[in-house]
Amino acid sequence: ASIDIIKEQCIGCKKCVGACPFGAIEIIGKKAEIKDNCTLCGVCVESCKFNAINFEFDVVENVDISNYEGIFVFAEQRYGKLKTVSLELIGKAKSLAQELNTSVTAVLLGHSIDNLSKELIAYGADKVLVMDAPWLNDFNDHVYGEVMVKLIKDYKPEIVLIGATSNGRSLAPHISSSLRTGLTADCTVLDIDKEERLLLQTRPAFGGNLMATIVCENHRPQMSTVRPKVFKPLEPDYSREGIINILPIPTPVERFVEKIKNIDNNETISLADADIIVSVGKGIGSAKNIQLAKDLADVLGGALGASRSVVDSGWIPYSQQIGQTGKTVAPKIYIACGISGAIQHIAGLADIETIVAINIDPDAPIFKVAHYGIVGDCREILPMLIKKIK
Numbered sequence: 001a002s003i004d005i006i007k008e009q010c011i012g013c014k015k016c017v018g019a020c021p022f023g024a025i026e027i028i029g030k031k032a033e034i035k036d037n038c039t040l041c042g043v044c045v046e047s048c049k050f051n052a053i054n055f056e057f058d059v060v061e062n063v064d065i066s067n068y069e070g071i072f073v074f075a076e077q078r079y080g081k082l083k084t085v086s087l088e089l090i091g092k093a094k095s096l097a098q099e100l101n102t103s104v105t106a107v108l109l110g111h112s113i114d115n116l117s118k119e120l121i122a123y124g125a126d127k128v129l130v131m132d133a134p135w136l137n138d139f140n141d142h143v144y145g146e147v148m149v150k151l152i153k154d155y156k157p158e159i160v161l162i163g164a165t166s167n168g169r170s171l172a173p174h175i176s177s178s179l180r181t182g183l184t185a186d187c188t189v190l191d192i193d194k195e196e197r198l199l200l201q202t203r204p205a206f207g208g209n210l211m212a213t214i215v216c217e218n219h220r221p222q223m224s225t226v227r228p229k230v231f232k233p234l235e236p237d238y239s240r241e242g243i244i245n246i247l248p249i250p251t252p253v254e255r256f257v258e259k260i261k262n263i264d265n266n267e268t269i270s271l272a273d274a275d276i277i278v279s280v281g282k283g284i285g286s287a288k289n290i291q292l293a294k295d296l297a298d299v300l301g302g303a304l305g306a307s308r309s310v311v312d313s314g315w316i317p318y319s320q321q322i323g324q325t326g327k328t329v330a331p332k333i334y335i336a337c338g339i340s341g342a343i344q345h346i347a348g349l350a351d352i353e354t355i356v357a358i359n360i361d362p363d364a365p366i367f368k369v370a371h372y373g374i375v376g377d378c379r380e381i382l383p384m385l386i387k388k389i390k
């Protein structure tokens with residue numbers, strides 16, 4: 001596929017900027033421009049009322065879908081620890097597999113990771129494909145993508161599920177575009193149409209105003225990414241038995257190794273695993289003031305999150321954005337500092353026991369979802385809270 005902006009028709013209305021789930025459109029000189037991180041997902045096309053987005057699909061020949069069977073879950077791990085989302089996906093895959101009368105295979109890539117196979121089986125995988133090599137120690141979407149593509153070609157799973165982590169988000173489109181199949185990003189519901197043996201992939205669309213169910217009828221595998229905390233993992237059962245298949249290292253190894261560049265080690269703060277998140281909105285006033293919220297997060301042993309306005313201002317990286325087009329989080333305590341509480345931000349808050357809001361405006365929408373509210377200037381209240389907690 002290809003995408004370009006027809007400059008003469010673009011009026012710079014920015015609608016497409018909000019629609020792009022990957023933050024891949026920028027307005028420069030009142031005209032939209034597509035950035036390098038565009039995944040060619042095509043989501044932005046409908047948002048433009050001026051037909052200024054020219055999106056061309058490749059013509060892809062249909063495959064014989066009857067050759068494909070089983071569910072693959074990409075078992076993402078970082079330095080020997082499985083990402084919780086992978087366990088959540090195995091649990092979900094298990095119930096989908098029951099509907100299809102098939103099995104769940106976890107694909108585990110990395111180095112010195114043999115101990116994780118049993119954990120994957122305990123959480124519901126029927127089979128684990130393990131590839132263990134030093135050059136798989138650090139995630140790289142090209143290298144991991146090449147390996148996944150080869151495994152999918154060999155094993156022909158009908159469904160592939162990947163966590164929508166920063167690694168998963170770059171891996172999944174690499175695989176789907178190489179295999180010329182469909183990918184639905186950020187699914188919130190997965191179901192099976194038993195009669196047609198299709199995966200029903202549901203995700204928010206059109207700015208979250210409706211839920212769209214997407215099917216991939218003619219190509220295989222059917223691929224989805226799912227955000228962390230959307231599904232719950234099964235209770236682990238360490239007496240469960242499964243097949244562990246140690247895969248041979250593909251040759252020539254050099255072919256893969258030479259692709260190991262730009263290793264992505266950015267994900268230092270794990271919002272997904274944090275019990276307490278202190279999150280900043282535009283009301284924090286400046287990039288410098290974010291340190292106040294960071295100090296509170298540090299005192300509480302929590303992580304720092306942000307609204308999209310703060311990310312768009314360049315005050316904090318995208319990896320910390322919470323909301324519809326950022327991360328979904330489920331800490332026990334969420335402290336929103338200077339965040340208005342827009343619906344797209346609230347969409348990223350799942351199952352939170354206690355929301356505390358600090359906002360100068362007593363009518364701010366955030367107070368409608370907060371359990372505790374402090375009306376006041378967060379730049380004054382944050383130092384007071386830190387002092388008190390210390």
Ligand code: FAD
Binds near residue numbers: 343
């Ligand atoms: P503002 O709306 O500017 O609000 C600032 C708040 O701070 C106000 O309530 C104000 O009263 C308060 N304030 C001001 N000064 C102070 C002070 N000194 N002390 C305390 N409070 C103060 N947003 C997200 O967050 N995440 C997303 O993933 C996301 N995805 C989106 C997707 C789409 C398709 C669209 C259209 C929008 C999306 N947005 C998202 C943007 C969202 O609609 C809001 O614009 C955004 O959340 C607002 O951020 P904010 O609350 O920080 O800023």
Ligand code: SF4
Binds near residue numbers: 012032051
């Ligand atoms: Fe241009 Fe269309 Fe984007 Fe508006 S929605 S900025 S007209 S490309």
Ligand code: SF4
Binds near residue numbers: 020
């Ligand atoms: Fe963003 Fe997808 Fe449009 Fe690319 S095709 S600009 S990733 S919405």
